[in-house]
Amino acid sequence: MTEKEQKKATIYDLSVASGASASTVSAVLNGTWRKRRISEETADRIISLAKEHRYTANRQARALRSSRSGLAGLLLPVYDTRFFSSMAQTFEAQARKRGLLPIVVSGRRDPEEERRTVESLIAYSIDSLFIAGATDPDGVHRVCARAGVPHVNIDLPGDKACSVISDNRQGAKALTSAIIRHAQQQGPLVPGDVYMFGGRNDHASRERIVGFHAVKEEVFGVPDGDDFESTGYSPGMTALAFERFHERHGRLPRCFFINSSINFEGLLRFMGKHDGEAFDDIVVGCFDYDPFGSFLPFPVYMIRPNISEMLEKGFDLLDVAEDASQIVLVEPQLVPPRTALEGPLDALRDPSPLGVTLA
Amino acid sequence: MTEKEQKKATIYDLSVASGASASTVSAVLNGTWRKRRISEETADRIISLAKEHRYTANRQARALRSSRSGLAGLLLPVYDTRFFSSMAQTFEAQARKRGLLPIVVSGRRDPEEERRTVESLIAYSIDSLFIAGATDPDGVHRVCARAGVPHVNIDLPGDKACSVISDNRQGAKALTSAIIRHAQQQGPLVPGDVYMFGGRNDHASRERIVGFHAVKEEVFGVPDGDDFESTGYSPGMTALAFERFHERHGRLPRCFFINSSINFEGLLRFMGKHDGEAFDDIVVGCFDYDPFGSFLPFPVYMIRPNISEMLEKGFDLLDVAEDASQIVLVEPQLVPPRTALEGPLDALRDPSPLGVTLA
DNA sequence: TTGAAAGCGCTAACAA
DNA sequence: TTGTTAGCGCTTTCAA
Numbered sequence: 001m002t003e004k005e006q007k008k009a010t011i012y013d014l015s016v017a018s019g020a021s022a023s024t025v026s027a028v029l030n031g032t033w034r035k036r037r038i039s040e041e042t043a044d045r046i047i048s049l050a051k052e053h054r055y056t057a058n059r060q061a062r063a064l065r066s067s068r069s070g071l072a073g074l075l076l077p078v079y080d081t082r083f084f085s086s087m088a089q090t091f092e093a094q095a096r097k098r099g100l101l102p103i104v105v106s107g108r109r110d111p112e113e114e115r116r117t118v119e120s121l122i123a124y125s126i127d128s129l130f131i132a133g134a135t136d137p138d139g140v141h142r143v144c145a146r147a148g149v150p151h152v153n154i155d156l157p158g159d160k161a162c163s164v165i166s167d168n169r170q171g172a173k174a175l176t177s178a179i180i181r182h183a184q185q186q187g188p189l190v191p192g193d194v195y196m197f198g199g200r201n202d203h204a205s206r207e208r209i210v211g212f213h214a215v216k217e218e219v220f221g222v223p224d225g226d227d228f229e230s231t232g233y234s235p236g237m238t239a240l241a242f243e244r245f246h247e248r249h250g251r252l253p254r255c256f257f258i259n260s261s262i263n264f265e266g267l268l269r270f271m272g273k274h275d276g277e278a279f280d281d282i283v284v285g286c287f288d289y290d291p292f293g294s295f296l297p298f299p300v301y302m303i304r305p306n307i308s309e310m311l312e313k314g315f316d317l318l319d320v321a322e323d324a325s326q327i328v329l330v331e332p333q334l335v336p337p338r339t340a341l342e343g344p345l346d347a348l349r350d351p352s353p354l355g356v357t358l359a
Numbered sequence: 360m361t362e363k364e365q366k367k368a369t370i371y372d373l374s375v376a377s378g379a380s381a382s383t384v385s386a387v388l389n390g391t392w393r394k395r396r397i398s399e400e401t402a403d404r405i406i407s408l409a410k411e412h413r414y415t416a417n418r419q420a421r422a423l424r425s426s427r428s429g430l431a432g433l434l435l436p437v438y439d440t441r442f443f444s445s446m447a448q449t450f451e452a453q454a455r456k457r458g459l460l461p462i463v464v465s466g467r468r469d470p471e472e473e474r475r476t477v478e479s480l481i482a483y484s485i486d487s488l489f490i491a492g493a494t495d496p497d498g499v500h501r502v503c504a505r506a507g508v509p510h511v512n513i514d515l516p517g518d519k520a521c522s523v524i525s526d527n528r529q530g531a532k533a534l535t536s537a538i539i540r541h542a543q544q545q546g547p548l549v550p551g552d553v554y555m556f557g558g559r560n561d562h563a564s565r566e567r568i569v570g571f572h573a574v575k576e577e578v579f580g581v582p583d584g585d586d587f588e589s590t591g592y593s594p595g596m597t598a599l600a601f602e603r604f605h606e607r608h609g610r611l612p613r614c615f616f617i618n619s620s621i622n623f624e625g626l627l628r629f630m631g632k633h634d635g636e637a638f639d640d641i642v643v644g645c646f647d648y649d650p651f652g653s654f655l656p657f658p659v660y661m662i663r664p665n666i667s668e669m670l671e672k673g674f675d676l677l678d679v680a681e682d683a684s685q686i687v688l689v690e691p692q693l694v695p696p697r698t699a700l701e702g703p704l705d706a707l708r709d710p711s712p713l714g715v716t717l718a
Numbered sequence: 719t720t721g722a723a724a725g726c727g728c729t730a731a732c733a734a
Numbered sequence: 735t736t737g738t739t740a741g742c743g744c745t746t747t748c749a750a
Contacts, residue, residue, distance in 0.1 A: 105461070
């Protein structure tokens with residue numbers, strides 16, 4: 001029943017079993033046999049033998065010899081956000097489709113740890129690295145460049161390597177327009193009713209702020225200054241910002257733009273400490289998509305970045321080895337309130353049929 | 360400025376530079392030098408040389424030779440759920456703490472793909488594997504056993520290997536009690552008001568059903584039959600189940616237990632198609648925690664599994680190489696409605712201070 | 719159409 | 735206290 005732990009077969013085992021040499025076996029098993037002009041017959045024999053012995057190549061050995069590991073790395077700041085976990089999910093699918101083994105790691109928004117983490121990936125000879133929202137993209141770039149590891153930035157651009165990012169300005173404009181329009185249906189707005197929370201001094205935040213202000217100016221005619229609060233990507237800091245606003249104004253802004261789902265969690269913390277009246281009639285926009293966030297007890301507009309397109313473009317860039325530090329923009333999607341989009345989960349087959357009652 | 364791509368230093372480079380032999384260098388650099396009785400002086404010299412050359416060992420070569428790769432695998436069904444993404448996050452931290460490089464992969468709830476995925480991990484000689492919620496734990500077990508890879512089941516037990524799981528029955532009881540108590544405050548309940556959706560014929564679902572029924576019987580005095588709908592772990596199927604219930608009864612149950620956050624997404628889809636009256640006064644319990652889910656426009660009680668304890672116990676089991684197929688239970692936590700718990704995100708330092716306005 | 723042989727970077731006996 | 739040597743399993747010339 002339980003199969004014994006058996007030593008893994010090597011090309012030498014198959015060499016002996018087939019009567020061919022190890023190099024022939026190797027060529028057959030790694031697909032280079034056609035161009036090595038090995039006869040179909042020999043190949044077939046070896047292949048069926050390999051199946052029989054459950055042969056799988058030792059990737060470490062292959063990597064050591066050929067200096068191509070088949071590993072593709074993805075550096076994330078954190079996992080547990082719908083945005084980044086979708087990215088991990090999508091990255092895995094795409095890497096596997098290309099015959100690579102994905103390794104996803106997180107740098108925890110610490111430049112030092114980002115570099116260490118990437119160093120450790122490089123010690124395993126990853127073939128390529130996707131850098132998603134690194135705090136210090138250029139530090140990571142240097143590490144990669146030194147080791148000759150091809151890399152692209154995803155979502156947050158860097159100066160030194162190609163980048164594929166969301167069109168943050170356009171997305172922010174769409175989001176800002178949507179929440180203002182919605183809030184105006186509930187009564188006229190003044191500029192001070194429209195606020196923005198979250199983010200820091202990075203490219204994405206800057207672009208979003210530009211888009212936010214552009215729309216405000218379009219709507220209200222005048223530029224406005226004091227309508228943004230930077231809180232970094234921290235739920236705690238964001239909650240504090242809401243508390244302070246609430247202290248000063250006795251309520252939250254009628255209408256506001258939250259810079260990411262991580263900052264959105266700061267709003268949750270605020271809500272946990274206050275009851276409905278503090279946020280009875282608010283309209284919220286969040287630059288990120290989370291299905292549960294979409295159904296909170298007030299209208300929430302969200303922006304869903306097009307992750308799979310970003311990653312696909314990223315793989316393409318790696319393949320063509322574009323040398324410039326070009327930036328590719330991908331349009332995100334505006335998601336109206338109370339919308340449960342389908343996601344990767346829906347693609348899965350689920351063996352258990354509906355209506356089979358257990359119990 | 361930009362450092363050239365330089366060939367990585369090897370122990371031979373350091374051997375030449377230091378005048379010591381390669382094996383001495385190797386011993387110094389992998390920490391075995393004390394027991395090889397190499398002089399402190401030689402060691403120091405080599406170590407500082409290594410720093411200077413930015414030496415890092417080639418892990419493929421080390422793995423090939425020593426047959427220990429330093430890779431630890433985690434097999435997940437999917438990533439993009441708060442539960443599994445927290446697991447990935449926590450796993451990474453714990454693996455790194457132990458000097459291992461974590462590799463997280465998803466099996467997409469397909470037994471065939473689970474096995475293939477694990478095979479590919481094994482081709483890279485992973486040292487150990489955590490199996491979290493595999494559809495076919497025993498199939499995965501066989502693959503591991505054959506290759507001699509130590510493994511533990513997390514969250515969903517298997518017969519053939521040690522398992523660390525949540526106390527599903529106890530958690531389900533706590534959750535069921537909580538929602539019934541809450542709903543009773545809004546008026547008397549009959550057994551038909553208390554329902555359960557989601558899950559399939561696996562250990563976790565079975566235990567939760569037992570807990571659910573135990574509490575119902577305790578409260579209402581009689582056992583009840585037709586109060587559970589199995590929908591697998593699919594948002595679409597779960598949405599359908601809510602639709603059907605709604606068709607039959609003109610509303611949702613007063614009070615119901617949802618088997619996972621994935622099924623909870625099915626409720627979102629239902630909500631997207633209906634307005635408030637269909638779920639005005641419902642009380643929901645969900646066996647999983649999601650901060651946004653906790654703030655929906657009706658009371659949501661949630662169960663948060665203790666992921667870091669489960670993983671820690673898992674690592675312990677691997678270390679002691681317990682042979683039996685023992686099951687370790689870990690108590691989960693009941694989370695009342697409107698609760699934004701702190702998570703791994705909060706542990707991160709965030710360099711950007713509050714109140715620095717950009718724009 | 720195939721095989722022999724060298725070597726990727728490292729570890730671990732065994733010798734000295 | 736250190737060096738020599740023989741591989742780990744594979745790929746890749748080069749020769750036959």
